[in-house]
Amino acid sequence: MLLVIRLDLQLHTPMYYFISHLSFLDLSYSTVITPKTLENLLTSNKDISFGACFTQMYFFASLAATECILLSSMAYDRYVAICNPLLYPVVMSVALCHSLITASYVTAFSETFVIVIAVNTLHFCDSNVIHHFFCDTTPIIVLSCTDTHDVEIITFIIGGCTLLVSLVIIFVSYASIVSTILKIKSTSGKRKAFSTCASHLLGVSIFYGTLIFTYLKPSKSYSLGKDQVASVFYTIVIPMLN
Template sequence: MQPSNCSTGSEFLFLGLLNTKEPQVILFVVFLSFYLLTVIGNCTIIVTVRMDHQLQTPMYFFLHNLSFLEIWYTTTIVPKLLANLLATSRTIMFVSCMAQLYFFVCFGATECYILSVMAYDRYLAICNPLHYATSMSDRICTLLALACWISGILTGLLPVLLISRLCFCASKEINHFFCDIPPLLSLSCTETYSTEISIFFLSLLVLFCSFLLTVVSYVFILTSILKIPSAKGRRKAFSTCGSHLTVVVIFYGTMIFMYVRPRSDFSTDIGKVVSVFYTVVTPVLNPVIYSLRNKEFIGAMKRVAKKCIYFIKTL
């Protein structure tokens, strides 16, 4: 039975990263820099992939989708975080909180699916190169990307529907810097066991199934690479998937730590630090990992830059 003073709430108050109401200018500058680098870096990848004909391959098609996703994923969290770092009143309307939660889960789940598809793409390219062109045709790539986006959109619905039905009575203070699942569950004054179990199994299904597909793909990839006789050939083969593997380890490691464990083990302060990694740090690392360590992509960037300079000169 729900308490008589139960309500879904009209607004919440963020306590923020440091649980202080004082403006935090230094953190504002740091996170603003990360956000701008994320947007600029991922936009650079999108423009380069679209403009350079040599990058019209399945690997860069999925990278294009990932970069587009990362821009919206970090935009869901960081602008509100930046505003709160300079504000004395850090409130958010209940509807806005649920919207932020939905898009966070939606984009996070979509990233899991896209990373899995990218691992599958590398598996086909290295382990089954003779049939790669037919296995990863333009039509199949488009269908896989569409499936990732639709699955992500649907995945975001369940947590929001469950949490929006909870009661939030006396306290409306969210001990976090965005509307995340664990702090919202902690804030509810009603029984949340069934909601926790449902979200736990959803997280388990999304994260571990995606992670398992990625791990299996890389087991086959590693086995095939070790069979290559020359050291140069092994280095070249591994270089095509090393960047993706780095992103996978960072992203899945932090996500699994946050969402696939009992709430009793949840430490709010540690949770905030981990959340910074997958909402702020990882999105800015992706362009660096995928572009600056990739000679093929750097060459494409130079070609695109020359085209842009030539176009400007002809105006």
């Protein structure tokens, strides 16, 4: 995807510019998880150092949060393309596209840094076995032998705000898109408009659904089986669908 979009001049449009970054993010955060997971499955070495664990957690969470914000930018791009097609080249300028991408990365990496620092202040004095196939905030917090209430609140507020703001943008964009599509008299026109949004909306629904199920709940309700199944969707299934 990255090579095709880069090499084909006809694909140098805002939509494909966002898709290329989506491909990069999927490739990146899957790469953060997969090598160590395969090592755990295929060898007897299931250890990970404290520093490596927190590094993995930081980059995975940052890249996943970046994808949340990017998906809302893509929804806005589709809103402008379908609801204001004549203004699309003006509104979705190169400068705006670059600004949206930059804001996605800076915001996600900054807020995740705060979460990781907060988790790093916890003390771990009992079990050191992570009940998950990668280092993630919830299974790490569960291991702490100190009061985790403040850290959970910080994680919930920051993660919740990112998800909520992104979801509101996506919901408003798609509500406007559906309203516009229903006004199109041509059947082929409706089909074309829906086809540009259906796959994105499917990916968004599964991605956000599993993230909300996994992260926006108290760590005491952490379930090894259910949370691992949910995490498979946003670490493996969603990148494949994208």
